[in-house]
Amino acid sequence: xxxxxxxxxxxxxxxxxxxxxxxxxxxxxxxxxxxxxxxxxxxxxxxxxxxxxxxxxxxxxxxxxxxx
Numbered sequence: 001x002x003x004x005x006x007x008x009x010x011x012x013x014x015x016x017x018x019x020x021x022x023x024x025x026x027x028x029x030x031x032x033x034x035x036x037x038x039x040x041x042x043x044x045x046x047x048x049x050x051x052x053x054x055x056x057x058x059x060x061x062x063x064x065x066x067x068x
Contacts, residue, residue: 019026
């Protein structure tokens with residue numbers, strides 16, 4: 001119980017190979033994550049600028065209603 005058997009080491013080795021082996025899966029994953037975060041931030045900025053335009057249109061409509 002205190003020491004690891006050969007099966008424990010084989011499982012650990014298999015996990016390490018899956019994570020770090022096979023063409024750099026982790027760097028690709030991190031790159032995709034970074035691109036996703038960048039796209040999310042860009043979408044938030046566009047949404048904020050779009051809200052200002054929407055607010056101006058709403059103000060124009062309400063002022064037209066008040067005048068009519």
